Amino acid sequence: MLIPVRCFSCGTVVGDKFEEFERQIKENPEKDPKIILDELNLRKVCCRRMIISQVNLIDTVLPYNQ
Ligand SMILES: [Zn+2]
Structure with a gap:
């Protein structure tokens, strides 16, 4: 859904x-996500999982809100 503002653990x-x-993944699909996370300064596994495990479902779920 929406990404949580803060890491749940730290x-x-x-x-x-x-x-x-997401923007960098789209621009360079062959670039290793590990490098992008390092560049974003997300070095702890708890913060990395917040980004990697995120599935953006908001556009799928939104029509059912009415
Ligand atoms: Zn964390």
Whole structure:
């Protein structure tokens, strides 16, 4: 759905990094996601899983809200 603002485990702000991660994945599909996460300064596994495990379902779910 929507990315949580902070990491559940350590509290680091991750909400602002998901859009950048997605944009870089789209621009360079062959680039290793590991490198993008390193560049975004997400070095802990708890913060990395917040970004990697995110599935953007908001556009799928939104029509059922009415
Ligand atoms: Zn964390």
